[in-house]
Amino acid sequence: MDDANQIEVPPSFVALFTTGAGTRLTHPMGAVRERYELCEDLAQALTEQASAALSASGGDEQAVLEKIQRALQAEGSAVSPVEASWVGRRLAELLGWEAPGRD
Numbered sequence: 545m546d547d548a549n550q551i552e553v554p555p556s557f558v559a560l561f562t563t564g565a566g567t568r569l570t571h572p573m574g575a576v577r578e579r580y581e582l583c584e585d586l587a588q589a590l591t592e593q594a595s596a597a598l599s600a601s602g603g604d605e606q607a608v609l610e611k612i613q614r615a616l617q618a619e620g621s622a623v624s625p626v627e628a629s630w631v632g633r634r635l636a637e638l639l640g641w642e643a644p645g646r647d
Contacts, residue, residue, distance in 0.1 A: 553580045556633075560626045583627050586616075587634040594635055605641040613644060 553576060561569050561576045569576060590612060597608045609632050615621075616628035623631060629644075636643045 551577055551581065553577055557583065557630055560630060579623075579627060583623060583631050584634065586623065587631045587638060590631070590635050591638050594639060605636075605639075606644065609636055609641065609644045 553573075557580045558569070558576060559566065561571050561579075563570060571579075594608050594612060597611070598605060601607055612635065613628055613632040616623055616631055617625045621628065633643045635641075
């Protein structure tokens with residue numbers, strides 16, 4: 545078994561790649577795992593930037609998260625809009641902030 549297969553993709557991320565009924569994956573699991581690794585790494589990497597932006601903004605966590613999500617959802621982004629929303633929620637979780645209210 546290769547190392548990639550030992551990465552557990554959380555259900556919240558797998559849900560981004562399932563059919564409307566939630567019963568079948570729309571992409572191979574290997575591709576989902578790769579996208580998860582990218583998004584998780586991105587959320588981890590953004591923690592310092594988000595904390596610094598919070599200090600600069602005067603303490604508005606939601607505004608910081610929304611700004612980051614808008615940037616991630618911009619044309620040419622490495623992540624899809626639904627992945628960007630997941631990254632925003634994961635970033636909030638990592639920082640102990642309230643999750644963004646919209647996707």
